[in-house]
Amino acid sequence: MLQIPLWKRIVILGLCALGLIGAAPNLFYDRVERHNDAVAAVERTKVETEQQTAAIDLWPSWLPSAIVNLGLDLRGGAHLLAEVQVADVYKQRMDAMWPEVRRALVSEAKVAVRRIKGAPDELRVEIDKPEAMEKAVEVVRGFSSPVVTLTGVGQNDLAIRTEGNQIVVTLSEAERVATDDRTMQQSLEIVRRRVDAAGTREPTIQRQGDDRILIEVPGIGSAAELKELIGTTAQLTFNQVIRRSANKDEPAGVGNVNYPSAEDEGVYYILDELPVVTGEELVDARPDFDQNGRPAVAFRFNTSGARKFGDYTAAHVGELFAIVLDGKVISAPQIRTHIGGGSGIITGTFTPEQTNNLAVLLRAGALPAKMEFLEERTVGPELGQDSIDAGRVAAIVGTVAVVFFMIASYGLFGVFAAVALGLNLSMMFAILSTMGATLTLPGIAGIVLTVGMAVDANVLVFERIKEELKTARGPARAIELGYEKAMSAIIDANLTTVIAALILFFLGSGPVKGFAVTLMIGLITSVFTAIFVTRLFVVTWFARKRPKTLVV
Template identity: 35%
Template sequence: MDRKLLGRLGTTIVMLIIAIAGLWSTIRLIEMGPEGRAELKDTAPETFQELQAKAISLGLDLQGGMHMVVEIDATDMTEEEAWDAHRRALEVIRNRIDEFGVEEPIIQPLGEGRILVQLAGIDDPERAKNIVRRTAFLEFKLVALSSRTSELVTVIDEIAKEMRESSTEYEAPVESDEPPMVAMSDEADTAAVDTAMAALFADLEPETPAVDAASAEEHPFLSLLQSFGYTEDGGLNLAVPEPNIAAVEEILALPEVTDIMPDELEFRLGVVEESENSSNPFESYARLYLLNREAEITGAAVSRANLSFDQRRFNEPIVSVAFKSDYVKRFAQITGDNTGRQLAIVLDGKVRSAPVLRVRIPDGRAQIEGAFNADEANDLAVVLRSGALPAPIKIVEERTVGSTLGQDSIDAGASAGLFGLAFVIVFMFVYYRVSGVIANAVLVVNVVLILSALAMFGATLTLPGIAGIVLTMGMAVDANVLIFERIREEFRTGKSIVASIQTGYERAFKTILDANITTFLTGLILFYYGSGPIRGFAVTLMIGIVMSVFTAVFCSRIAFDFLYSTGRMRRLSI
């Protein structure tokens, strides 16, 4: 055996050892099975993550997860503004998903104003959707004095009353099978409330407001509100029972009401809260605030946001916020100049809380409360750290793949691959005999090298990717068939075994190279212009082509040379 052959054989063996080592983590995870993997994840998460990082990554269609396409609302934006909003939204969503902790997400632009988001292996799709689509626009606004609130709600009540009295044409509301939210005195009173609300909201069909009929007749707006406790300056705290929220929002949006609102003020509702008073007939309500329209400070000033627990409220989850150094003095000035007033924390147009400023806050820290559970508080911290979306987004396409379906896909793909491999092995052995055995051995090496490359390069294996592997198996065999037929032709002309093998490989090489280069270029185009599963197919196709050429031309030639040089091939079995 000459040194060149020994060197080529040694190189192949070393590559095969490295390939098997690269697949070791994948093999261990497969041997554990679903239950073993779940147990290891719970008992030794660091070991599990280390194994998973070195193993072949499975795509959305194989391990389950969610696929969604979101669209930026670019209404009233110029073309340049829409492009910038799309770019910034892509960055914000990517930051949010990274903070959320999803491994190897796919987040990429998809046409004009759309973004593709694929999250493999997530357990809570609804939570992921909320993380992605939440605008997370944070504002800190001062609450107006209660005297202004009382004045404005009285004026709005008068406007609502005048509108109802001047309305002569309206449609009576559709009768509902649901019982009224609050017991009325009699059927006539109930009809009076329905009539008043129908006249006021001719273009809306709100849920039947929970009001007293007599009160609604005299005060159509005030009757929708409820007072509880007093403010710091002696005014009443106002709230809206949940059944009345739609009606209150409709009244506040009336042109006649917006026209009388001062430019510097606006009404905002808080988040819906559960009533803590057992004597209260309403189970839930939202507080009503009159705020300065201009924010004192916004979420752009936030440098850190973290999940914390309020020791004073039985470890209730909250979000602790720290401001950037440039805004610390500004926040200290706001809190110092407005001691005794409420500072509302507004998130996406809803007031989360409105604490009273007791003292000046010099360290640039605040906390957001709002009846969170730990996951909700942590998700809010994630979106605040990542920044607000430049414009609202909507989900235009959504698809969820369960883990069971993903496992079924893996099983089906593996079965197809093994069946194809077995068929090819039998055919090659029957048709080419000893040479077929060499081709089969090379084919197994080819599959091992492809899978190892996927693991070591961190590529993601998808269902189309499995199809790509099966396809390259056929291409690898095709290359061997070309070589064997060339060798057979050369041998029939009377050449020796060595000369036939050498000439056969040389003449088949150009054909094999040309065919595989064109297919490789096709794979590059699919990878560049495709997305998701198409890219997965392209990756495995390109890796498979490289490995097929290597094993067919290099490895099988070593096998022929080794058998002939050691005297094990005295006649050509092909």
């Protein structure tokens, strides 16, 4: 019998209604986007301005507000290709080892040592007693540990050799590979945190090759602005002040460094090279104000950092304590009393915007190595709008052509297919909006392709109905058999395309993945509308009209 149960009708119509409601916000894109941005800003800052209130009122809060995000090629924004200087991490490891190695050799091997200048990625130590070389090497080997990777099983992280009366320490090859991988993962995570903290929408941040990161951020003003946001290393340290200086070339002495003041031009500080506490031990940083109402940054250490910070301030009351950011002393306050609890504020000649940016950088953490930007590109919003207009024209032309062909070929049934096509597109956009997907030009290509493929299932069904009518069966039986016998061909044709789309998704890059996602979603919704929605239309029409003959 040509019937559809009531529960199935309710489910089909309900899904169609959800598709229309979910896609509706995209018809008012600018208003909904401003509403969403204002809501997100209020939730982030806990403060609501008049402009934000006006923006929130642009869209009713009881309606869905999820929209499809526009990619870099549609919205405009910044594109960067950065190369991570992974070799910097080798030098940092060697520099960090030197104080401990020096103390161990002096106390355990009973030798006098000094560091000899060598390659940046090696620690070269000269000892005064060649006869103690064997003992010294044994002491240095105590600093090595197994490499924690599957490929480095059984290997140590340090390679140690001797050259005359010198001990040369470098990272082993297995440890270099593991270090490079950790450095890239940490760099990716920190870049992602910094970009996310700036409130940008759906950035693309992914690793390319061994030491490169691709960063695409829609909606940001320029590549220079993006570089300023993510390129700052933000290495924060708290160092003991040895003395102030007016000469940038004054020798700092062994174990010390000479850093300029970020506040006072011509002022320099001789600092102990080893920091008391580092930014890695920070657990929170936020914009604040000092006791005089000037912008500042409040910070808080973790347990170990709080202990070291408290012990140092208790033992050095009355001395200067330098707060160093990226090789510049941003503040050198005097320790007036013991600071317990592991919290304090960073003061300086900051603007409110600078304190907010500094807090973002400190919360995200320091980049493990510097980045060199190999490629940078700013995509203007005008180019993005041109792409949107071109995509819209292509979609409209394709849809009109398909609708015209279906109506011309199948009459009323073609009208049913055209309405189902509109529901298909609305369901696609509803799913993409719910997913928070980013739409790019390849994604638009996937939608346009879906428009052409969406009626394939309907063509198979309608042609099958024509064949069944030739066997002299009644119209009701012909419609029923047409849908039943076309089912296998519809599923087979779309399943093979879904497999191809899955391969594109898992093996392709960002733009190719966008095409694959829209294609897969479009295939699923088109099969649903062809098998269930058009059948509901046909069955409902047939039940009302009861035609004796059927013209398809």
